[in-house]
Amino acid sequence: MSDIASRRQSWLHHLAQAGVIWIDNHGENLLHVSKILIATMLALGLSLLFDLSKPGTAMVTVIIVLQPRSGLVLAKGFYRFIGTVIGVIMSIILAASFTQQPVLFLAAGACWVALCTAGSTIFRNFQSYAFVLAGYTLVIVGLPAALQPDQAFDIAMTRLAEVMLGLLCAGVVSDVLFPKHLSDVLLLTVRKRFADFKTFIALDESSAVSRPVRERMVLRFIGEVISLEALRTSSVFESAAGHLQSLQLRQLNNAFMTASTTFHSLDQLFGRLQASGKRSTLNALMMEYKAIVRALSSQDRTQLKQIRNGLPQRLVALRRALAASIDSAASDPLDFDSATELLTRFADELLIYARIHAVVIQAEMHMADDVQLPAHYVARTDPTLIFTSALRAAIGFGISSLFWIQTGWVSGADAVVMATVVSALFAAAPAPVKIVRQFMIGAALGGFFGFLSAYYLQSQAENFTMLCIALAPFILIGAWLTTTRKYSGIGTGILLFFFTYASIGSNYQFDMLELLNGMAGGLIGVAIASVMYQIIDPSDSRWIKRRLARALRFQVVEACNRPLPGLAGRFESGTRDLLSRFAITHSLDNEDDRGIMTWLLSVLEIGRAVIQLRQEALSVDDPQIHARIDDSIYSIARLFSRPNQTRLRAALDSVLATIAVCSDMPGVLANLHLMRGAMLERVTVLTPAETVSRPTTPSTGN
Numbered sequence: 228m229s230d231i232a233s234r235r236q237s238w239l240h241h242l243a244q245a246g247v248i249w250i251d252n253h254g255e256n257l258l259h260v261s262k263i264l265i266a267t268m269l270a271l272g273l274s275l276l277f278d279l280s281k282p283g284t285a286m287v288t289v290i291i292v293l294q295p296r297s298g299l300v301l302a303k304g305f306y307r308f309i310g311t312v313i314g315v316i317m318s319i320i321l322a323a324s325f326t327q328q329p330v331l332f333l334a335a336g337a338c339w340v341a342l343c344t345a346g347s348t349i350f351r352n353f354q355s356y357a358f359v360l361a362g363y364t365l366v367i368v369g370l371p372a373a374l375q376p377d378q379a380f381d382i383a384m385t386r387l388a389e390v391m392l393g394l395l396c397a398g399v400v401s402d403v404l405f406p407k408h409l410s411d412v413l414l415l416t417v418r419k420r421f422a423d424f425k426t427f428i429a430l431d432e433s434s435a436v437s438r439p440v441r442e443r444m445v446l447r448f449i450g451e452v453i454s455l456e457a458l459r460t461s462s463v464f465e466s467a468a469g470h471l472q473s474l475q476l477r478q479l480n481n482a483f484m485t486a487s488t489t490f491h492s493l494d495q496l497f498g499r500l501q502a503s504g505k506r507s508t509l510n511a512l513m514m515e516y517k518a519i520v521r522a523l524s525s526q527d528r529t530q531l532k533q534i535r536n537g538l539p540q541r542l543v544a545l546r547r548a549l550a551a552s553i554d555s556a557a558s559d560p561l562d563f564d565s566a567t568e569l570l571t572r573f574a575d576e577l578l579i580y581a582r583i584h585a586v587v588i589q590a591e592m593h594m595a596d597d598v599q600l601p602a603h604y605v606a607r608t609d610p611t612l613i614f615t616s617a618l619r620a621a622i623g624f625g626i627s628s629l630f631w632i633q634t635g636w637v638s639g640a641d642a643v644v645m646a647t648v649v650s651a652l653f654a655a656a657p658a659p660v661k662i663v664r665q666f667m668i669g670a671a672l673g674g675f676f677g678f679l680s681a682y683y684l685q686s687q688a689e690n691f692t693m694l695c696i697a698l699a700p701f702i703l704i705g706a707w708l709t710t711t712r713k714y715s716g717i718g719t720g721i722l723l724f725f726f727t728y729a730s731i732g733s734n735y736q737f738d739m740l741e742l743l744n745g746m747a748g749g750l751i752g753v754a755i756a757s758v759m760y761q762i763i764d765p766s767d768s769r770w771i772k773r774r775l776a777r778a779l780r781f782q783v784v785e786a787c788n789r790p791l792p793g794l795a796g797r798f799e800s801g802t803r804d805l806l807s808r809f810a811i812t813h814s815l816d817n818e819d820d821r822g823i824m825t826w827l828l829s830v831l832e833i834g835r836a837v838i839q840l841r842q843e844a845l846s847v848d849d850p851q852i853h854a855r856i857d858d859s860i861y862s863i864a865r866l867f868s869r870p871n872q873t874r875l876r877a878a879l880d881s882v883l884a885t886i887a888v889c890s891d892m893p894g895v896l897a898n899l900h901l902m903r904g905a906m907l908e909r910v911t912v913l914t915p916a917e918t919v920s921r922p923t924t925p926s927t928g929n
Contacts, residue, residue, distance in 0.1 A: 255295060255407070256707070256710040258405055258407075259293075259295045259706075259710060260703060260706045260707050260710065261404075262293060262400050262401060262404055262405075263289065263290060263293050263702065263706040264699060264702055264703060264706065265400055265404065266289045266293055266396045266397050266399075266400040266401075267286045267289045267290065267396075267698075267702055268695050268698075268699075269396045269399075269400065270282065270285040270286050270288070270289050270392060270393050270396040270397075271285070271286060271694070271695070271698070271731065272691060273285070273392055273396065274286075274389065274392060275691070275733045277388075277392070278733060279385065279388060279389055279392070280385055280732075281385070281389055281732075282389075282731050282732065282733075283726035283727060283729070283731050284386065284389035284390065284393070285389045285390070285392045285393035285396070286393065286726050286731070287393070287722070287723060287726045287727075288307065288389070288390050288392075288393025288394060288397065289393045289396055289397045290705075290706070290709075290722045290723075290726070291303070291307065292304045292307055292393065292394060292397040292398075293397040293400070293401060294401070295407055296407050296408060296409040296411075296412055297401045297402050297406050297407065297408055297409065297465060298408065298409030298410070298461045298462050298464050298465030298469070299409060299461050300397055300398055300401040300402075301398065301461075301464035301465065302352075302353050302460070302461035302463075302464045303353050303356065303461075304394040304397060304398055305353075305464060306353040306354060306356055306357035306360075307356065307357070307360055307390065307394065308390070308391070308394060309357050310356065310357035310358065310359070310360030310361040310364070311360055311361075311364055311386070311387065311390050312387070313357075313361040313364075314360060314361040314362065314363070314364025314365055314367075314368065315364060315368050315383045315386060315387060317339060317361070317364075317365060317369070318364060318365050318368040318369030318372055318383065319368075319369075319372065319379060319380070319383055321335050321336060321339070321365070321369055321373070322369055322372035322373040322376065322379050323376075323379070325373070326373065326376050329373070329632070332369075332373050333624075333625070333628045336365050336366070336369060336624060336628075337621040337624045337625050337628075338621070339362065339365055340362045340363070340365060340366075340620050340621060340624045340647055340650075340651065341617040341618065341620050341621035341624075342362075342617070343358045343359065343361045343362025343363075343620075343651065344358070344359070344362055344616050344617050344619075344620035344621075344650065344651050344654050345613050345614075345616060345617040346358035347359045347362070347616075347651065347654055347655050348608055348612055348613045348616045348617075348654055348655050349606070349608055349613055350606070351456070351457065351460075351606050351804075352456075352457045352460050352461070353460075353461065354460075355655050359651045359652055359654070359655075362620070362647070362651045363644075363647045363648045363651045363652070364386070365647075366624070366643055366644045366647045366648070367386065367644060368382055368383050368386050370640055370643065370644070408465060409458060409461060409462050409465050410462065410465060410466070410472065412458060413455070413458055413459070413462060413472075413476065413587075414587070414588060416451070416454070416455055416458065417455070417476075417479065417584065417587055417588065418588065420448070420451050420455075420483070421584050423444075423448075424448070424483070424486075424487070425520070425523055425524050427441070427444055427448075428490050428520055428523075429520055442821075442824050442828075445487075445491070445824075445827075445828075446806070446809075446810045446824070447810075448483075448487060449803045449806050449807070449810040450807075450810040450811060452480055452483065452484060452800075452803050453803065453804065453807045453810070455476065455479075455480055456477075456480060456604050456800075458476075459473050459476040459477060459480070460473070462476070472587070475583065475586055475587050476587065477603075477604065478583050479580070479583045479584060479587055480604070480800075481604075481796055481799065481800070482576065482579050482580040482583050483580055484799040484800065484803065485576050485579075485580075485795070485799060486573065486576040486577055486579075486580045488799060488831050488832075488835050489569060489572055489573045489576055489835070490573060491828065491831055491832060492569055492831075492832050492835060492836070492901060493516070493566070493569045493570070493573055495828070495832055495904075495905065495908070496562070496565065496566055496569065496901065496904065497509060497512070497513070497516075497566075499562075499904055499908060500512075500562060500566075505559065505562060507549060507552060508549060508559070508562050508563050508566075511545045511548070511549055511563070512545075512563070512566045512570065514545075515538065515541060515542065515545070515570055516570060518534055519531070519534055519535075519538075519570070519573065519574050519577065522534040523577055523581060528581070528585065531574070531577060531578055531581060532578060534574065535571075535574040535575065535578060538570065538571060538574055539571070542567045542570070542571075545563075546560070546563055546564075546567075549563060561886075561896065561900050562900070564893055564896060564897055564900075565896070565897040565898075565900040565901055565904075567893075567897070568893060568894060568897035568898075569897065569901070572839075603793060603796050603797065603800070604796075604800045604804075605796070605797045605800045605801045605804065606800075606801075606804050607778070607801040607802075607804045607805045608804075608805075609771070609774050609775065609778050609805075611771065611774055612771070615763050615764075616654040616655070618763060619650060619654070619759045619760065619763040619764075620647070620650040620651055620654065622759060622763070623646045623647065623649075623650040623755055623756050623759045624643065624646065624647050624650065626646070626755055626759075627639075627642045627643040627645075627646035627647070627751075627752055627755050628643050630642060630751070630755070631643050636744075636748070637744070638744040638745050638747060638748030639748060640748070641744075641745050641748030641749045641751075641752060642748045642749070642751040642752035642755065643752065644749075644752060645670075645748075645749045645750075645751075645752025645753050645756070646752035646753070646755040646756045646759075647752075648752075649663060649666060649752070649753050649756035649757070650756045650759060650760075653666070653760070657808045657811040657812045658812050659760050659764055660757075660760050660761060660764050661716075662715075662716040663716070663753075663756060663757045663760050664716070664757065665714065665715075665716025665717045665720065666716045666717070666719060666720040666753065667720065667750070667753050667754065667757055668716075668717050668720065669705070669708070669716060669717035669718060669719060669720020669721040669722075669723075669724070670720040670721075670723070670724045670749065670750060670753050671720075671724075671750065672717070672720070672721050672724075673701075673705065673720055673721035673722065673723060673724030673725040673727075673728075674724045674725075674728050674746040674749070674750070676701040676704070676705075676721060676724075676725050676729070677701075677724060677725045677727070677728040677729035677730070677742070677746070678728075678742060678746075679701075680697055680698060680701055680725070680729045681728075681729050681730040681737050681742065682737060682739075684696075684697035684698075685697045685698075685729075685730065685731075685735055685737075686735065686737065688735070698729070698731070701721070701725050701729075702722070702725070704718075704721065705718045705719075705721035705722035705725060706718065706722065708721065709722070720753075724746070724749060727745075727749065728742055728745055728746050728749070730742065769819060772819050772820075772822070772823055775805065775806075775809065775823055776822065776823060776826045778805050779802065779805060779806075779823075779826045779827060779830045780826070780830065780867045780868070780870070781867070781868070782798060782801060782802045782805070782830050782834055783830055783833055783834040783837065783863065783864070783867040784864045784867050784868050785797075785798065785801075786798050786834040786835075786837045786838050787837055787841075787860045787861070787863055787864035787867075788864060791838075791841055791842065791845075794838055795835075795838050798834055798835070798838060799835075802827070802830060802831060802834070806823075806827060809823060822912070825909065825912050826912060829905060829909045829912060829913075832901065832905045833863065833867075833901075833902055833905050833906070836898045836901045836902045836905070837860060837863060837898075837902065839894075839898045840856065840859075840860065840895060840898040840899065840902070841860065843892070843894040843895045843898065844856045844857075844895065847892065847895065851888070852885075852888055852889060852892075855881075855884060855885040855888055855889075856885055856889075856895065858881050858885070859878075859881045859882045859884075859885045859899065859902075861881075862874070862877050862878040862881040862882070863878055863882075863902065865877070865878070866878045866906075866913065870913045870914055871914055872914045875906065875910065875913050875914055878906060879903060879906055879907070882899050882902055882903045882906075883903065885899055886899050886900065886903070
């Protein structure tokens with residue numbers, strides 16, 4: 228074989244390998260983009276067949292609804308239908324009520340848009356999208372209906388028909404063409420999180436010296452809790468067994484949050500023992516802790532239960548040995564007893580987590596009798612974010628409407644539509660300013676692509692096949708960009724503007740002036756929304772981080788005051804949900820972010836200890852001791868509602884006084900000791916102003 232032939236064969240071999248690697252990495256995206264293209268062409272063909280006035284609406288519906296997994300398509304399609312119906316009904320009501328009163332119509336419209344945007348910020352997942360859609364449907368249906376009252380019903384019905392057609396095409400293509408089920412993603416996510424958690428709690432030497440990395444891992448776990456909750460709510464649409472699987476996943480998420488919080492408390496306690504030089508106590512506890520973690524990683528599912536059953540006897544023996552050792556003077560029995568309670572609780576919670584994990588992985592159609600966790604996920608949002616989102620949407624709608632009225636420009640309606648759509652669409656996004664900036668770039672490109680397609684390509688199309696060929700390249704570009712996180716905003720902007728301004732219809736009509744006016748109006752609308760996001764977007768400001776820290780603090784206040792039934796699940800999910808945006812957009816690279824993380828860790832540790840203490844207190848019969856425990860909980864609530872040096876000292880004194888009268892109550896004692904240790908460790912966080920100006924450690928009461 229000659230050198231040239233050899234080099235050619237080698238080059239072809241490398242090319243084939245590169246192709247295989249590319250397919251492995253991007254195969255799913257390629258399939259998803261292919262489905263988008265087929266579904267949009269199907270929607271176009273049926274729209275032309277049924278002579279619908281705006282095939283672009285059905286095609287945009289396909290773009291928005293079509294997801295990589297069939298369960299997500301059904302869930303988003305369901306909520307798009309609900310949102311569209313509610314938006315259409317409200318549009319007809321407002322158009323009929325204020326036919327001769329444009330100012331009143333716009334004022335009522337601004338209120339409706341603000342209300343729906345607030346709802347989209349409060350709710351999560353596709354419920355949020357239903358609110359968004361109900362809001363901006365007003366400007367898509369309501370404005371034309373108000374301008375042409377005699378055609379209001381036809382406009383509304385046409386919109387509904389086009390949306391329904393798009394939903395039908397997206398659903399059929401997703402379920403028929405190489406369907407990808409949501410349950411596969413759920414199982415993969417659950418398996419990966421279980422494996423990552425086992426590695427995380429191993430507490431090996433490398434993890435002990437890289438605490439920032441571990442804190443980032445905590446943020447990642449929070450993001451996965453939110454993500455799994457989102458997938459769970461959509462899984463009910465996928466199959467008849469979806470409801471049972473949803474219940475199992477909800478309990479699995481709850482068990483994971485509970486176990487991870489207990490691990491965090493243990494980790495903090497181990498850190499305090501190490502920092503105070505109580506090595507003998509730490510080593511004794513770590514021996515049992517490592518045995519529990521090894522048992523969790525074992526293939527033998529009964530090993531963890533055996534370790535747990537023998538744990539009390541071994542801990543009693545360890546305590547005796549520790550008391551008799553030469554280092555006994557340097558150890559504190561209270562530390563050991565607190566860790567004993569935590570270790571036992573941790574082993575119990577890991578047993579439950581592993582049991583539910585096995586049920587989910589093996590797709591068992593029942594839940595074990597020993598696993599009955601109350602599991603309710605509670606979404607929490609800072610009211611400031613809700614108010615500012617609603618205010619931004621209302622002002623964006625008002626400014627664009629005023630611009631339209633004052634200029635008398637026909638395409639001013641495009642500005643109103645786009646300003647409202649963009650203001651509502653990205654209100655709940657973690658970083659709305661960034662994604663709106665991308666969307667604006669995509670909108671400009673989409674308008675340009677629409678011009679290229681309408682002027683140069685569609686004019687040459689003589690049949691449906693050629694029309695599809697004229698549209699396909701631009702759809703592929705936009706759809707591919709939406710599959711990448713970095714450019715998804717650009718892809719969305721391209722597709723939305725392309726379908727709006729590409730003059731797609733049964734009869735080819737191209738009006739350059741109308742196209743340019745429409746595009747200019749749309750871009751002005753996006754620009755108005757972008758400016759509003761720049762002005763009213765507190766999501767990443769220092770002020771909103773202080774608000775977030777305050778909201779976290781009040782989780783502890785709620786743990787002290789709310790009724791106990793369901794409180795543990797509410798506390799675990801609510802605390803993590805508050806961090807949902809933060810967990811996605813921050814990486815703890817600056818002092819403010821690390822401050823939020825410190826608050827999170829403090830709230831998880833002390834809040835959980837308070838709930839456990841309240842549960843232990845239910846079995847206390849002595850009214851005087853009960854009163855002491857109540858006083859400690861009250862002092863903790865006062866401290867976290869408004870931290871200062873005086874309240875910190877009062878809380879420490881109260882907890883210490885309660886410890887003195889609870890010597891024969893190990894459960895109560897352990898939680899009190901944990902709370903006190905956490906407060907002493909976090910003095911600089913609990914009282915930042917005082918500790919900066921007067922860096923003294925408060926009295927421990929010893």
